[in-house]
Amino acid sequence: MAAERKVVALEGCDLSAPLEGGWGVSKCRVSPMAKALLLVASLTTLCSAATAKQPESTKARQLLSRSMERVPGFNVVAVILYRALDGSDSEQAKIEIAKDGRMHRVVLQPLSREGFESVDDGKQLRTLVPDHKTILVQESPLLEQSDTVFRLSLIQQNYTLKLEPSLRIAGREAMPILATPKHIELAPRRITVDAQTGFLLKLEVGNESGRMEPRVEVKSVDFPSWLSANVFQLRTLDDTRVIQFKPRQDLTQENIADLQLQFKPVVPKKLPNGFVVQHAQINRGRFKSIAVRITDGLVRGTVYESLPSDAPEMEIESATRLCVGPVTFTVVMDAPEAVRRRIAQAFAKNVRAAEEPEAQVASGMVPGTDATPASVVNNVAPPSHLTFQVGGNDN
């Protein structure tokens, strides 16, 4: 439109005149001003064409990056319905997030968990379990550095992103992003975010029959300009039991010795299905266990390493357990059972490799014997603060 308006400024150019073997405009008398306008118009047209052809995946990545940020930059009050991976359980919660990332969450349904409350004030994450009059206190996830850039690089490697036509969810204009995995064992995901803020409005995961099942669904949402500071204070009573957990520590060569574990922690260099190790932490709860955080960009999971006697058979949602010699791996991840099992097997392979020192470098790294950070493959650089930067693809 802008280009059309500017073409009108051409002086003395008979646009209806027949062309003589070349570009008609060259035959016209054009003033310097008109030439400049013509140039601007051409550039504008080129730019707008380039913008229109901007890959959908770029727009999708921009939206995803906003929804991944732990510090949103706006206040949110929402009622969200969460469903378990196998559909066996669901939970409705009211969540309030301040623009600086502080969070308050209270469970509304089911009745058996009504009143469960979590408050993250930026320093501590406190969870009240009302029926047991217990408060669990641990450090805030907000203290971790942002991993958005790292994860976006992995998303680019492991998924094809497609922006779907906009729709309305909870009265908001929403942009669905279809993430199709490049690894066939993983499920496709549709992530629908608020078009204006990037806040996650719906998350659907493909099931075995190929149908998209909702996992997270916002029922109502508001973006108030102000939230009271009282929201981020957890109610306490005199007889409430407080369980304070020691802060997590990064797994390093130095603190492995202090830990006095009865098994060698395993941090593999290569994992299947495009997953990489993001970092490894020591959880100092009642048991000493290692939590290895893994991700393929979109899905984040944790592999817990502990003594078999400390991790007996139990029912945990989305978990797969594998016992290999002196260590038990419990993979907890929002992914199909087959994928979790392959991840567990990849960890188990490294236990065997540890028994054969020559094979160790080829198949993985066992901290305590070789804590040199592995080379980063596939040009994905993990955040610099992470202790054991590893990457790879075992497929």
Next chain:
Amino acid sequence: MNCKQTQDRLSAYVDRELSSPEMLQVREHLFACRQCQEEELEYRCLKQLLVSGPTPEPTVDFEGRLVKSVLGPDPVLRAERKRPAYLVAAFAAAAAMAATLLILPFVKGNPAMKRPMANSGKSNDFAIEINRDQIYEASGDPLSGGHLSSPAVYGR
């Protein structure tokens, strides 16, 4: 909500018949009031006992008698049966009350009848460890879908 209001609603609360706001109010009061907690425990135990008791089978001629009573039996017969029915009902109520009074002291002192708590043992401890770590993970990363962020082991 005060103690009286709470105790008026306790039966409905235990049967989960209250509306969500009322459930929350009662729960909040119970959270702070030990006396009402004990009352609630007694209600739960009593209901559990009643549920677990044997279900009496109707007699063979029950259906016939029921139809007859609905359709209206002979007025003479009705007058004859009035007194025994009243006496039976009164006896049943008295027996139920006596049984309740006899059972309650045992219920209070019997730890096995207390409110079900989370499973004990290492399995539960490890599940709690994982759950609290998953709360941490889910709080930091809503995009993964992750776990239901409540530690289900406490709630079930």
